[in-house]
Structure formats: structure tokens, C-alpha cells
Amino acid sequence: MKQSIKLTVDAVVFGYEAKTETISVLLVKRKYKPFQGKWALPGGFVLQEESLEDAVERELNEETGLQINYLEQLYTFGQPERDPRSRVVSVAYFGLIKPSNFKIAAATDAEDVQWFKTTELPKLSFDHDKILKLAIARLKGKITYEPIGFQLLDNKFPFSDLEKLYTTLLGRTIDRRNFRKKILSLNILDELDEKISRGSGRPANLFKFNKERYFQLKNEGIIFEI
Amino acid sequence: MKQSIKLTVDAVVFGYEAKTETISVLLVKRKYKPFQGKWALPGGFVLQEESLEDAVERELNEETGLQINYLEQLYTFGQPERDPRSRVVSVAYFGLIKPSNFKIAAATDAEDVQWFKTTELPKLSFDHDKILKLAIARLKGKITYEPIGFQLLDNKFPFSDLEKLYTTLLGRTIDRRNFRKKILSLNILDELDEKISRGSGRPANLFKFNKERYFQLKNEGIIFEI
DNA sequence: GCAAAAGTGTTGTCAGTACACCCATGG
DNA sequence: CCATGGGTGTACTGACAACACTTTTGC
Numbered sequence: 001m002k003q004s005i006k007l008t009v010d011a012v013v014f015g016y017e018a019k020t021e022t023i024s025v026l027l028v029k030r031k032y033k034p035f036q037g038k039w040a041l042p043g044g045f046v047l048q049e050e051s052l053e054d055a056v057e058r059e060l061n062e063e064t065g066l067q068i069n070y071l072e073q074l075y076t077f078g079q080p081e082r083d084p085r086s087r088v089v090s091v092a093y094f095g096l097i098k099p100s101n102f103k104i105a106a107a108t109d110a111e112d113v114q115w116f117k118t119t120e121l122p123k124l125s126f127d128h129d130k131i132l133k134l135a136i137a138r139l140k141g142k143i144t145y146e147p148i149g150f151q152l153l154d155n156k157f158p159f160s161d162l163e164k165l166y167t168t169l170l171g172r173t174i175d176r177r178n179f180r181k182k183i184l185s186l187n188i189l190d191e192l193d194e195k196i197s198r199g200s201g202r203p204a205n206l207f208k209f210n211k212e213r214y215f216q217l218k219n220e221g222i223i224f225e226i
Numbered sequence: 227m228k229q230s231i232k233l234t235v236d237a238v239v240f241g242y243e244a245k246t247e248t249i250s251v252l253l254v255k256r257k258y259k260p261f262q263g264k265w266a267l268p269g270g271f272v273l274q275e276e277s278l279e280d281a282v283e284r285e286l287n288e289e290t291g292l293q294i295n296y297l298e299q300l301y302t303f304g305q306p307e308r309d310p311r312s313r314v315v316s317v318a319y320f321g322l323i324k325p326s327n328f329k330i331a332a333a334t335d336a337e338d339v340q341w342f343k344t345t346e347l348p349k350l351s352f353d354h355d356k357i358l359k360l361a362i363a364r365l366k367g368k369i370t371y372e373p374i375g376f377q378l379l380d381n382k383f384p385f386s387d388l389e390k391l392y393t394t395l396l397g398r399t400i401d402r403r404n405f406r407k408k409i410l411s412l413n414i415l416d417e418l419d420e421k422i423s424r425g426s427g428r429p430a431n432l433f434k435f436n437k438e439r440y441f442q443l444k445n446e447g448i449i450f451e452i
Numbered sequence: 453g454c455a456a457a458a459g460t461g462t463t464g465t466c467a468g469t470a471c472a473c474c475c476a477t478g479g
Numbered sequence: 480c481c482a483t484g485g486g487t488g489t490a491c492t493g494a495c496a497a498c499a500c501t502t503t504t505g506c
Contacts, residue, residue, distance in 0.1 A: 003271055007231045007304075007315055045229055048313060052304035076302045076317050078233075078278035087274060089233055089317075091302050160458075177460065178496065201457030202503035386485075403487065404469065427484030428476040459502070468492085475486070 008090040009056035010043030010128070011071060012135035013064075015099035015115055016152040018161045021168050022117045023139075025132060026104065027124070028063050029112035034084050035125035037111070041132065043090065044109065056093045063110040066102055070151075071095040074135055082127045090126075094135045096151040143169050145225050147188060150209040158196055158204030159183075166226070186224055188214045234316040235282040236269030236354070237297060238361035239290075241325035241341055242378040244387045247394050248343045249365075251358060252330065253350070254289050255338035260310050261351035263337070267358065269316065270335065282319045289336040292328055296377075297321040300361055308353045316352075320361045322377045369395050371451050373414060376435040384422055384430030385409075392452070412450055414440045 013026040027039045042063040046055040053071065060066050071093040078089040099115055106113045116122065118136060123129070143149055149165050163179055183189065189207045197203040218224075239252040253265045268289040272281040279297065286292050297319040304315040325341055332339045342348065344362060349355070369375055375391050389405055409415065415433045423429040444450075 003232055003274060005231075005233045005272060005274070006229055007233065046231060046304070046315075048229060048231070049306050051306060052302065052315070073301060075299060076278065078272070078317065080275050080277060089272075089278070091304065091315075158458085175496070175498085176458090177498085180459085181461095182495085197504070198457085200455065200505055202459080202505095204458060384485085401469070401471085402485090403471085406486080408468085423477070424484085426478055426482065428486080430485060453506105455506085456504090457502100458504095460500090461498105463497090465494105465496080467494085470491080471489090473487090475484105477483090477485100479480105479482090 004087065006086060006088045007046045008043055008088055009046055009052055009059060010041040010090050010092045010131060011056050011060045012041055012074065012092060012094040012132055013060070013066065013068065013071075014094065014096050014135075014139060014152070016096075016165060016168070017099060018153070018157075018164055021164055022119075023168060024099065024115040024117050025121070025135075026064060026066070027114060027116050027122070028106070028110040029114075030125060031109055031111045038125045039114075039116075039122045040125035041092075041128045042110070042113075043092075046091075052091050053093075056091075062108050063106070064113045065105040065107055066097070068095050068097060074131070074138060077127060077131060079127065090131075092131045092135070094138065096139075096148060098152055098154065101154075140169060143226065145223065147186070147209070147214065147224055147226065153209075156192060156194065156196075156206040156208050158198075158206060160204060162207075182226065186217075188217065188224075230313070232312060232314045233272045234269055234314055235272055235278055235285060236267040236316050236318045236357060237282050237286045238267055238300065238318060238320040238358055239286070239292065239294065239297075240320070240322050240361075240365060240378075242322075242391060242394070243325060244379070244383075244390055247390050248345075249394060250325065250341040250343050251347070251361075252290060252292070253340060253342050253348070254332070254336040255340075256351060257335055257337045264351045265340075265342075265348045266351035267318075267354045268336070268339075269318075272317075278317050279319075282317075288334050289332070290339045291331040291333055292323070294321050294323060300357070300364060303353060303357060305353065316357075318357045318361070320364065322365075322374060324378055324380065327380075366395060369452065371449065373412070373435070373440065373450055373452065379435075382418060382420065382422075382432040382434050384424075385433060386430060388433075408452065412443075414443065414450075 015024045028042045030036055030038055030040050042060050044059040056071055074092040074094045076091045080087055104113045152165060153161050167174055188210050190210050192206045192208055194206045195203040196206055241250045254268045256262055256264055256266050268286050270285040282297055300318040300320045302317045306313055330339045378391060379387050385406060393400055414436050416436050418432045418434055420432045421429040422432055
């Protein structure tokens with residue numbers, strides 16, 4: 001018998017807003033069957049001559065209007081019964097953005113697009129619950145050994161934003177002094193000659209993530225445990 | 227245009243022999259075109275109604291005679307030009323065994339099967355070089371935070387075997403006393419009332435990996451850094 | 453001047469590392 | 480008795496954790 005397996009990609013995009021201190025996931029409401037009108041991860045079929053990375057970026061853009069240039073492969077889901085129509089194998093990707101930097105809008109193939117807090121998720125289509133659960137676990141694990149959190153913050157940010165992000169992601173309080181010492185000792189932040197005032201309290205110095213130095217250190221084999 | 231993408235699985239199986247202190251990879255010589263007569267990772271097409279895990283175990287068994295029940299998903303390779311015939315996406319898996327516990331034999335679809343030292347690899351078919359390179363990196367990384375090495379040793383083994391394994395895998399010498407202290411403090415080894423003598427020298431006490439205790443500790447969230 | 457958030461140092465503890473000698477056996 | 484590999488203890492060092500008061504601003 002001839003093999004007839006379809007291949008899709010799905011994207012788990014996480015967002016973080018410092019104001020509300022919540023992590024959210026981008027979901028789309030499905031326009032077509034199956035699971036019509038239900039929420040799902042953005043994604044779709046891979047085109048014949050396109051790479052998986054191109055496919056997931058294209059689908060994400062088509063369904064949500066987002067343009068992300070870095071998505072990391074998460075896992076490939078291939079249980080025979082995961083799609084009720086036919087055999088569909090899906091390669092899942094995940095990425096991180098700062099929602100307020102982007103405008104999302106339902107486009108082709110999606111009836112609606114929305115950010116959902118990870119604590120208030122709807123029931124998802126297909127096996128997307130499973131995919132999302134794995135993505136959340138990976139995010140939590142990853143942030144402790146790679147400074148990926150910077151993608152979730154503004155280009156320039158006060159130190160307290162970073163601290164809040166870690167508090168939220170790790171789900172526990174962290175010591176401000178120790179955290180600051182540790183992060184600064186990694187030597188991947190540049191302190192700017194700029195301050196930001198947010199209503200009351202002492203204005204904070206702004207910092208910037210130094211990508212060049214980060215990649216240089218990483219190439220030298222330095223590990224960033226946080 | 228209708229999507230027509232084929233799906234394969236490939237297995238990277240690592241083996242370790244304490245005697246020679248070398249890590250090897252299992253490769254098959256291809257019976258059919260393309261790359262006929264060239265070495266490649268064992269693998270093949272996923273059947274219509276079979277899970278990816280079943281597929282990779284079946285293909286591995288068909289081509290090499292091996293029966294492995296735990297293979298971990300490594301990565302999915304989907305560049306459009308990776309197979310000269312047509313669009314083929316491959317999900318790669320990796321696993322660890324002790325070669326002397328198994329008998330390998332070329333079976334259907336393979337002309338020959340052989341263990342290759344990771345230091346003496348032939349040029350591989352398709353993008354299998356890339357897959358293997360990633361698998362080796364993963365193996366090295368993984369062994370430092372999970373005691374996967376036990377799969378590569380005999381059921382009962384002298385401590386020096388474990389030490390040699392880590393020396394080989396990490397590619398550097400390690401302090402015998404410190405290593406022993408650290409591993410024993412993890413409390414996942416049982417010391418047996420048995421000794422083994424290997425020619426000359428003082429006979430060594432045998433140890434056994436305690437899986438129950440390991441999984442119990444792991445479920446409690448304990449991390450095994452080695 | 454007070455509320456609010458930012459910024460900052462010291463000390464104890466523990467785990468990691470470096471390091472060298474004695475032990476048990478076979479031949 | 481000697482060659483071979485197995486088994487062990489101590490002292491130093493550096494990273495991490497615990498902990499509270501001062502500074503700068505807005506109102």
C-alpha cells in the first residue's frame with residue numbers, strides 16, 4: 001500500500017506582558033472542519049517545496065498576521081489517530097515574543113485570533129493540549145540555562161522587568177540582590193545612560209541585551225545557568 | 227497542488243564497549259538506490275497506520291535485527307532537497323545499547339550492517355552526517371544531566387566501567403575519587419556482595435543501577451547533574 | 453515628608469576540585 | 480614480591496543563599 005501521510009506544522013507562540021505579569025499563548029479559532037469554531041494552535045499544511053521553518057512562519061503569518069523569524073523546533077507528533085480525517089503528522093515549533101510589539105489579526109483560514117493566559121486555557125483541538133503542555137515544560141526548563149527571556153522584553157528594559165519575568169516563569173519569588181548579581185556577572189547586559197520612571201518610585205536604569213557578546217561567549221562554550 | 231510529502235524515520239543507535247573504550251554507531255549499507263552501496267542510518271518509510279515510534283523500531287529491526295524498546299526523538303529534518311528522489315521528511319530518533327548484548331545482522335533492505343567508531347565514520351548518505359552530528363552533541367549534553375550511561379553497561383558492572391564510559395563520552399579524564407563520591411551520593415546505585423576479577427589487579431565490587439529509586443527521585447524533581 | 457520602587461554588601465554554607473597513598477589479588 | 484587495577488580522606492576554593500537598609504523620585 002502506498003504511503004499517504006500528510007504533514008503539518010504548528011506554532012506555540014508565547015507572549016509576556018510585564019504590566020500584567022502573565023504568560024500567554026497565541027491561539028486561533030478554526031474556520032473549517034474538523035473542530036470548526038474551536039480554538040487551536042496556529043498551523044497548517046507544509047507546501048511541497050518549502051522547508052518546515054518556512055512553512056511554520058508562513059502559516060503563522062497567514063493565520064495571525066504575526067511575522068516571527070525565530071521559531072525553534074519542539075517535537076514531532078505522529079500518533080495515527082491524532083487527526084480524525086486522515087493520517088497527519090505535525091512538527092511543532094515554539095517561539096517567544098512581546099505581544100505589545102505586534103498586532104495580531106485573524107486572517108485567511110482563521111475566524112479569530114487571541115492571546116490566552118496559560119492559566120486560563122480553553123479546550124484545544126486535536127492533540128494541541130499535549131503539544132502546549134510540552135511547550136510550557138520546555139519553556140520553563142530552557143529559561144534556566146539560556147537567557148531566552150530577553151526576547152520577551154522591550155529592547156531597553158529596567159532590571160525589575162527581567163526579575164518579574166523570571167518570577168512569573170519560574171512561579172516563585174527570587175532574591176533581588178542575588179538575581180541581579182548573577183545576571184550582571186554573565187556580562188551580557190549593557191547598562192544604558194537612560195532612566196525610566198513608571199509613575200511612583202525611584203526611576204530605574206535601563207539595560208539592553210548584548211547579543212554580540214552573548215553569542216561570542218556561547219561559542220566559547222560558556223554555559224548560562226540562571 | 228496536492229501535498230505529496232513522504233515520511234521516514236531514522237535511528238541513531240550508539241553502542242559502547244568497555245573493553246575498547248569506544249563509542250560506535252550502527253550503520254547499514256544501502257541495498258537500493260539512491261546511494262546504493264553507501265552507508266546510512268537505519269530507517270525507512272512510516273507505514274500508514276503505525277506510530278512514529280513503532281515505525282522506527284520496526285525499521286531498525288528489519289534492517290539490523292536489533293530489538294530496542296526505547297528510542298528518544300531527536301529532531302525532524304525537512305529540507306526540501308534532502309532526498310534526491312522527492313520530498314521526504316525524516317523524524318530522527320536515538321538510542322543507546324551495549325553491542326555485546328545484541329547480535330546484529332543485515333536483513334531485508336540492507337546489504338550489510340556494521341558498528342562504526344564515531345572517530346572513523348564513512349561518508350553517509352542523504353543528510354545523515356548532519357543527523358549523526360546532532361545526535362552526538364545530544365548524547366554528550368545529555369549524559370551530564372541524566373544517568374543514561376547505565377544503558378550502555380552490563381547489568382552488573384564494576385565502578386571503573388562507569389568511570390571509563392564517562393571518560394570516553396566526555397573526552398577528558400575525570401578524578402576517580404570525586405567521581406565516585408558524586409555518583410554514590412546520587413543514591414541510585416546498589417553495591418552488590420559480588421566481586422569481579424579481570425585478569426590482574428584487585429577484584430572490583432559490582433554495582434547495579436537501581437531504576438526504581440532513580441525514577442522515584444526523578445519524580446520528586448531531583449536533577450542528576452554529573 | 454511619605455509612599456513606592458530601585459539599588460546595594462556581607463556572611464555562612466555547601467558542593468566542587470585538587471591531590472597521593474594503601475589494598476587485594478594473580479602470576 | 481611485584482605488577483596491576485581498586486579503593487579511599489582532607490583541605491581549599493568559589494558559587495549560591497540568606498538577609499535589611501538606603502536612595503531617588505512623584506505626589
